[in-house]
Amino acid sequence: MQKKLVAPSLLASDFANLQRDIEMVNQSEADWFHLDVMDGVFVPNISFGMPVIQAMAKHAKKLLDVHLMIVDPDRYIKTFAEVGANNLSVHYEACTHLHRTLQAIKMEGMKAGVALNPHTSVKLLEDTIADIDLVVLMSVNPGFGGQAFIENTYNKVKDLKNLIEQKNSGALIEIDGGVNAGNAKKLVEAGADILVAGSFVFKSENPTETIKKLKEEIA
Ligand SMILES: O=C(CO)[C@H](O)[C@H](O)COP(=O)(O)O
Numbered sequence: 594m595q596k597k598l599v600a601p602s603l604l605a606s607d608f609a610n611l612q613r614d615i616e617m618v619n620q621s622e623a624d625w626f627h628l629d630v631m632d633g634v635f636v637p638n639i640s641f642g643m644p645v646i647q648a649m650a651k652h653a654k655k656l657l658d659v660h661l662m663i664v665d666p667d668r669y670i671k672t673f674a675e676v677g678a679n680n681l682s683v684h685y686e687a688c689t690h691l692h693r694t695l696q697a698i699k700m701e702g703m704k705a706g707v708a709l710n711p712h713t714s715v716k717l718l719e720d721t722i723a724d725i726d727l728v729v730l731m732s733v734n735p736g737f738g739g740q741a742f743i744e745n746t747y748n749k750v751k752d753l754k755n756l757i758e759q760k761n762s763g764a765l766i767e768i769d770g771g772v773n774a775g776n777a778k779k780l781v782e783a784g785a786d787i788l789v790a791g792s793f794v795f796k797s798e799n800p801t802e803t804i805k806k807l808k809e810e811i812a
Pocket residue numbers: 602604605627629660662733734735736737738739740769770771772789790791792793
């Protein structure tokens with residue numbers, strides 16, 4: 594069985610102490626870094642872009658899982674590979690030619706991910722799931738950290754797990770938004786492989802310990 598992973602989202606870190614927070618994740622039991630790129634068009638917020646990711650990559654000793662919340666992501670696939678992204682997830686809702694975009698991501702040597710907004714059905718991935726390495730199920734409306742988890746996500750995880758099995762796909766299931774110690778176990782039991790956690794980790798008193806607790810919760 595696939596090992597269950599925790600990916601802290603640096604969106605909730607202290608940007609004035611980014612290197613310190615990256616080192617904390619390096620030393621912790623976390624598995625990946627989750628990096629949220631927002632353009633102020635696809636989502637009503639702007640986060641950070643390539644120069645910041647390039648700087649993060651110099652210090653990060655774990656895989657960089659980049660979540661693009663941007664329109665027309667095809668324009669930047671090559672650049673994200675150059676600055677150090679290992680996984681690149683685009684939003685289903687932002688792609689006109691999703692299959693082509695997935696191939697382009699893989700051509701650049703990255704794993705290809707597709708993120709779905711809470712209102713987007715997993716059924717829409719029926720014809721692309723075999724080409725997808727990672728599905729990011731948004732459990733909040735994208736754009737901001739610190740929002741409440743949407744309960745319907747459990748149903749979506751189960752539906753997606755069935756689709757993956759039915760189509761013999763190797764896609765992993767990642768959950769993004771409002772993850773905490775209260776929903777982590779139930780998400781993994783429903784079929785999730787990777788849990789992104791931003792606020793729950795970085796706004797806690799002891800982030801290293803919080804990551805450890807989340808890992809124990811899903812072991
Ligand atoms: O993609 C995102 C927001 O669009 C973030 O990854 C997500 O919100 C994680 O933050 P938190 O755990 O605080 O909800």
